[in-house]
Amino acid sequence: MQWWLTGDVTWSAPRVLALSFIPALAIGVLAINAALAMNLQPRPGQEGMVLPGLIGTGLLFLVVQHLHFWLIEKTLHRGDG
Numbered sequence: 001m002q003w004w005l006t007g008d009v010t011w012s013a014p015r016v017l018a019l020s021f022i023p024a025l026a027i028g029v030l031a032i033n034a035a036l037a038m039n040l041q042p043r044p045g046q047e048g049m050v051l052p053g054l055i056g057t058g059l060l061f062l063v064v065q066h067l068h069f070w071l072i073e074k075t076l077h078r079g080d081g
Helices: 015-039 047-076
Strands: 009-011
Touching: 009 015
Parallel strands: none
Antiparallel strands: none
């Protein structure tokens, strides 16, 4: 969804597209990171940072997906209060 400055919804994506965007983006980014990790050598002294970097990226995507669901829930229950 996109909101105007007044809080009114101005545009909404189809449900399937909206719910699958972040997981699809995460799959693409993690696949690229994994491919780079397998094919490129890390700089000296940073060899132990590859796996924590991938895990951190995955956790960040989980947090963003949770935020996305929270914003959806907040928008759907806006008038219930």
